[in-house]
Amino acid sequence: MTRHSRGRPAPIQLEFDDVLSAEGGVGRDAFESLFPRLMALRDEVGRVDVELWQSGAEIPAEKQPLDAGFIPLPETILGEYRSQRDSSELGRILQVASQLSEMVDRVVVLGIGGSYMGARALMDACCPPYYNELSPGERAGRPKLYFEGNNVDNDATAGLLHLLGDDNRNPDWAIVVISKSGGTMETAVALRQFVRALQEAGLSGSALAERVIPVTGASGKLADLATSLGCPERFRVPEGVGGRFSVLSPVGLLPAAILGLDVVALLEGAAAMNQRFLQADPEDNPVLQYVALGHLMEQLRGATIRVTNVWSKALESLGLWYDQLLAESLGKQELGATPLTAVNTRDLHSRAQQHQEGRLDKFHTHVVVENWRTDPLPVGVIGPNDDQLDALAEVTLPEIMAAAIEGTRQAYRDAGRPGCVLRLPEIHEYTMGQVFQFWMLATVVEGRLLGINPYGQPGVEAYKRNMKRVLEG
Numbered sequence: 001m002t003r004h005s006r007g008r009p010a011p012i013q014l015e016f017d018d019v020l021s022a023e024g025g026v027g028r029d030a031f032e033s034l035f036p037r038l039m040a041l042r043d044e045v046g047r048v049d050v051e052l053w054q055s056g057a058e059i060p061a062e063k064q065p066l067d068a069g070f071i072p073l074p075e076t077i078l079g080e081y082r083s084q085r086d087s088s089e090l091g092r093i094l095q096v097a098s099q100l101s102e103m104v105d106r107v108v109v110l111g112i113g114g115s116y117m118g119a120r121a122l123m124d125a126c127c128p129p130y131y132n133e134l135s136p137g138e139r140a141g142r143p144k145l146y147f148e149g150n151n152v153d154n155d156a157t158a159g160l161l162h163l164l165g166d167d168n169r170n171p172d173w174a175i176v177v178i179s180k181s182g183g184t185m186e187t188a189v190a191l192r193q194f195v196r197a198l199q200e201a202g203l204s205g206s207a208l209a210e211r212v213i214p215v216t217g218a219s220g221k222l223a224d225l226a227t228s229l230g231c232p233e234r235f236r237v238p239e240g241v242g243g244r245f246s247v248l249s250p251v252g253l254l255p256a257a258i259l260g261l262d263v264v265a266l267l268e269g270a271a272a273m274n275q276r277f278l279q280a281d282p283e284d285n286p287v288l289q290y291v292a293l294g295h296l297m298e299q300l301r302g303a304t305i306r307v308t309n310v311w312s313k314a315l316e317s318l319g320l321w322y323d324q325l326l327a328e329s330l331g332k333q334e335l336g337a338t339p340l341t342a343v344n345t346r347d348l349h350s351r352a353q354q355h356q357e358g359r360l361d362k363f364h365t366h367v368v369v370e371n372w373r374t375d376p377l378p379v380g381v382i383g384p385n386d387d388q389l390d391a392l393a394e395v396t397l398p399e400i401m402a403a404a405i406e407g408t409r410q411a412y413r414d415a416g417r418p419g420c421v422l423r424l425p426e427i428h429e430y431t432m433g434q435v436f437q438f439w440m441l442a443t444v445v446e447g448r449l450l451g452i453n454p455y456g457q458p459g460v461e462a463y464k465r466n467m468k469r470v471l472e473g
């Protein structure tokens, strides 16, 4: 049985005593000596850059691109929603989401990179496991959600088209297509496949157009296509918000609202993290602390690999979202830690050997959920005791998980590989909002600390140019 939290869960916490005191860590002196620099960077990232971006003044060359718009975004969207309700952007998102729920039973979300990973993280974290397998009633009447356009994998695309029933004369599905630039090959090619399937199922004109909801920039190929198709509803990726920083814009909010998630709580969580970042002293500021730990582990201990150990299956996509954020933001000028998500206990049986005894080049963050959403399952009794588990019959899965976490942390600590813990009171939209904003802010501060512009991803263009040349023969 699922338990629902009443009200907002407690704030997320970062715990890191091990990294300051254990062998292989960084020591308190080094940690605290970074505080003045981090305070200055907080001012630069959280105030100076935001004001510069908001002013509309010319951005100095060394700061271009400056996508600081993600920082005030949660407060902006919430403020408009509170004052304008249905006519605000969030109000419109909620209306379109509920119209879609009435119109169709399945939605295909097309997008890649920052136009995909945040929505995926939200679905996997906040919806029940096996969500798409549940009955309409168990889904509270909300559509199933599928993600495509995040690859050019023929079999995967064909498989989803088959599932949707491409010869069905009454298609019960719609498309949300997300691309900030509007010109990304994977997304654009997928859009053609799925629009054609709707056409082949007999839809055209306004009946087709209302099944395609674009989320894109003010102009571009997708915006033009939406106009040609006559799409009645469309949403904008805001100016000054980079793809991998856009989860709290319509890019993540629309899919989340379609799933019936509490998008207000999501934004409130992010706003709460903004407050902590902007107001708390370093001793009490998880964003600045996380930056200091990662940076010092890299500088002093050669920990160039940053392992995010998520201790819940539901958080794997969140880990992958952070992998993209860190890799695309800081992987520049031959700098930036290499991210890696491990899902435990699963990956204790695949990666842990290396994490325990391999190269001393890793910094571990353990993302730990305090309260599970469902009642604890005991090991139980089945009659025979050949597996010798009767002694643990009363022990529950959460208790076994807690033992695995403690045992792993102890083993890593004993091996001179201390890690920090990002503690989530529970998986909830409010918690996810905090975590998203926490990691986005930390990544930008860390970029500035390294002397890297965390915004933009110039290196991704090279493969696109080559691919275009190959296709054009």
Ligand code: PA5
Binding pocket: 112, 113, 114, 115, 178, 179, 180, 181, 182, 183, 184, 187, 242, 243, 244, 245, 328, 457
């Ligand atoms: O973070 C980024 O900017 C990228 O990962 C983009 O999100 C990704 O390349 C997709 O781009 P677009 O939304 O323009 O299709």
